[in-house]
Amino acid sequence: MLIRGLMAVSFITLLFTSGCIPAEAPAEGGTNEFMFLGFMLLIFVGLYLIFIRPQRKRMKEHQQLVLDLKKGDKVITAGGIYGVIERLDEDSADLRVESGAIIRFARNAVHVKREQ
Numbered sequence: 001m002l003i004r005g006l007m008a009v010s011f012i013t014l015l016f017t018s019g020c021i022p023a024e025a026p027a028e029g030g031t032n033e034f035m036f037l038g039f040m041l042l043i044f045v046g047l048y049l050i051f052i053r054p055q056r057k058r059m060k061e062h063q064q065l066v067l068d069l070k071k072g073d074k075v076i077t078a079g080g081i082y083g084v085i086e087r088l089d090e091d092s093a094d095l096r097v098e099s100g101a102i103i104r105f106a107r108n109a110v111h112v113k114r115e116q
Contacts, residue, residue: 066107069093074114077105082114 083095095103
């Protein structure tokens with residue numbers, strides 16, 4: 001993730017510093033504008049592929065995980081609580097922890113499903 005961030009920063013830096021160097025007048029009128037637009041398009045496509053697309057994939061996987069929950073599943077919540085699902089509602093669930101206590105939490109708070 002750090003490498004992706006550094007790549008994005010270097011692209012943006014290149015974008016803003018490239019205008020500081022005086023450019024020679026192109027032989028044909030308008031060539032520089034098309035190159036600039038192409039470069040901008042390339043930047044946006046790169047940022048989409050680096051940041052937005054993987055985040056959407058993770059969101060879809062998490063939504064599928066939440067939909068597939070059932071009674072008896074061993075889970076870990078986003079807060080780091082380990083337990084077994086005792087009851088499920090539309091938007092909440094009851095989780096039995098190791099001490100035997102039952103905790104109600106938001107269904108979307110499930111982070112991962114543990115192996116049985």
